[in-house]
Amino acid sequence: MPNMISKALALPALITLSMSLPAQAQSDVELGGYGEMHYNNLADGTRKLDFHRFVLFFGHEWNDSTRFFSELEIEHALAGESQPGEVELEQAYVEIDLNDKLSTQSGVFLLPIGILNETHEPDTFYGVERNPVEKNIIPTTWWEGGFGINGRAGMATSYSLHVHSGLLVDPTSFNIRSGRQKVANANTGSLAYTASMSWRGVPGMEIGAALQMQDDITQGASPTPASLTEFHIDMEKGSFGLRALYAGWQLNSAAARALNKDQQSGYYLEPSYKFSKKFGIFARMNSWDNSSGTATNTQMDYGINYWPHPKVAFKFDVQDHSDDTKDGFNLGVGYQF
Amino acid sequence: MRRRISLLLISLTIMGSVFARGVYQAPMDFLAESFHGEVPESSLLLIDTSLEASVKQILGHRYESQRIRYWREEGRTAWILQEVGKTKPITVGIVVNQGKLERVKVLVFRESRGWEVRYPFFTDQFIGASLTESAELDKTIDGVTGATLSVSALTRLARLAILLHKESEK
Numbered sequence: 001m002p003n004m005i006s007k008a009l010a011l012p013a014l015i016t017l018s019m020s021l022p023a024q025a026q027s028d029v030e031l032g033g034y035g036e037m038h039y040n041n042l043a044d045g046t047r048k049l050d051f052h053r054f055v056l057f058f059g060h061e062w063n064d065s066t067r068f069f070s071e072l073e074i075e076h077a078l079a080g081e082s083q084p085g086e087v088e089l090e091q092a093y094v095e096i097d098l099n100d101k102l103s104t105q106s107g108v109f110l111l112p113i114g115i116l117n118e119t120h121e122p123d124t125f126y127g128v129e130r131n132p133v134e135k136n137i138i139p140t141t142w143w144e145g146g147f148g149i150n151g152r153a154g155m156a157t158s159y160s161l162h163v164h165s166g167l168l169v170d171p172t173s174f175n176i177r178s179g180r181q182k183v184a185n186a187n188t189g190s191l192a193y194t195a196s197m198s199w200r201g202v203p204g205m206e207i208g209a210a211l212q213m214q215d216d217i218t219q220g221a222s223p224t225p226a227s228l229t230e231f232h233i234d235m236e237k238g239s240f241g242l243r244a245l246y247a248g249w250q251l252n253s254a255a256a257r258a259l260n261k262d263q264q265s266g267y268y269l270e271p272s273y274k275f276s277k278k279f280g281i282f283a284r285m286n287s288w289d290n291s292s293g294t295a296t297n298t299q300m301d302y303g304i305n306y307w308p309h310p311k312v313a314f315k316f317d318v319q320d321h322s323d324d325t326k327d328g329f330n331l332g333v334g335y336q337f
Numbered sequence: 338m339r340r341r342i343s344l345l346l347i348s349l350t351i352m353g354s355v356f357a358r359g360v361y362q363a364p365m366d367f368l369a370e371s372f373h374g375e376v377p378e379s380s381l382l383l384i385d386t387s388l389e390a391s392v393k394q395i396l397g398h399r400y401e402s403q404r405i406r407y408w409r410e411e412g413r414t415a416w417i418l419q420e421v422g423k424t425k426p427i428t429v430g431i432v433v434n435q436g437k438l439e440r441v442k443v444l445v446f447r448e449s450r451g452w453e454v455r456y457p458f459f460t461d462q463f464i465g466a467s468l469t470e471s472a473e474l475d476k477t478i479d480g481v482t483g484a485t486l487s488v489s490a491l492t493r494l495a496r497l498a499i500l501l502h503k504e505s506e507k
Contacts, residue, residue: 155456
């Protein structure tokens with residue numbers, strides 16, 4: 001036994017050491033990030049190479065129960081007047097643990113709605129671009145400022161309740177996505193409330209739901225109470241994966257009805273298969289409508305992901321849209337650390 | 338509605354008491370449970386140059402110490418190992434019997450996300466697994482959504498424990 005040294009030190013001393021030293025050795029400051037570059041080639045003539053997102057995470061832990069987390073993003077590489085990009089503060093919140101089952105969140109945070117809104121690092125999903133249903137209906141990526149409670153119950157159930165800044169939607173279009181105020185001098189005349197719940201009691205499976213309500217998404221311009229309902233399943237069992245999501249808005253005003261914007265909803269179904277840890281294929285059927293059933297979009301996506309490292313992904317996909325000018329293919333590379 | 342939700346938030350906040358980190362079982366209790374109350378004398382395994390290469394292949398880095406303590410009774414060994422999930426080390430108790438995982442238990446969980454990995458519905462997947470020639474587990478371990486890094490850390494430690502068990506038998 002050349003590499004075995006028998007005769008132990010005192011067990012209590014070891015246990016104390018094993019439980020305390022590594023924690024103390026960790027830094028209080030956390031740095032991370034992700035990024036993705038895309039090439040789009042579509043039938044409408046689009047031939048675009050774009051460093052779509054460059055993101056840095058900064059976090060700090062003051063003690064075991066109080067921490068800060070932030071996400072700073074440059075979109076489309078170049079920000080400024082007349083430039084295509086933006087600099088965005090997507091997360092900046094203080095989290096305080098009240099006990100081992102309950103914590104508070106204060107500041108700017110991602111809303112816990114859907115599959116991609118909170119977890120959207122490029123190595124974690126199939127397809128070069130984020131799916132059009134979560135983008136156009138929820139609308140992902142969506143962050144707001146406010147206060148919330150995150151809790152857990154039993155072995156695998158988590159829930160949250162947040163009160164936060166709401167949408168400011170233009171009543172001449174009722175375009176939900178354009179109504180995100182991004183916590184930039186946001187109008188808080190009408191706050192919004194978001195509740196979510198998820199269950200992960202079987203390895204590889206998550207079932208989640210969310211509900212959001214706001215008294216007036218126009219902030220006084222044309223009073224319109226609105227609610228968003230969302231359900232999803234995210235499953236990965238062995239080599240097989242399946243993602244399915246439904247999200248739907250109800251806008252309750254005569255103005256929204258007059259423009260056929262009172263119901264906006266969509267769903268997608270995404271089966272996938274991993275041949276190995278490095279290769280996976282997927283297909284996704286997307287259907288969404290932002291005009292009360294009068295203008296349904298459908299899009300089929302097929303593609304492959306290649307992970308040379310678990311945190312680095314090369315992607316290729318083909319999209320077949322109900323509007324033929326949006327047919328085409330996409331290439332991408334993404335990473336996180 | 339606004340007043341009711343605000344009251345609910347305040348009530349939930351007040352419900353919180355003094356924070357207690359996730360210490361789910363003291364290592365000594367894990368060992369006592371694993372050896373039916375009679376914990377054998379411990380030994381130390383030195384990670385020498387040849388073993389270090391295998392350890393790095395599994396963890397992607399060196400283990401935090403060069404000597405690892407373990408407890409043996411006939412063909413069973415118990416290990417208290419640690420690995421960082423996202424930013425904090427997760428302490429895990431692992432029992433290996435004849436080269437196969439017999440027990441995997443999260444003893445201390447310090448991360449703020451991924452807490453589901455401590456429950457048996459996840460850790461029971463490891464039971465019976467052994468190492469392939471390429472030092473992978475011979476069973477598929479399904480992950481937990483939102484806990485990818487914690488799942489990965491536990492899987493690495495499970496592989497490491499089997500490797501160390503085999504080394505301790507040499």
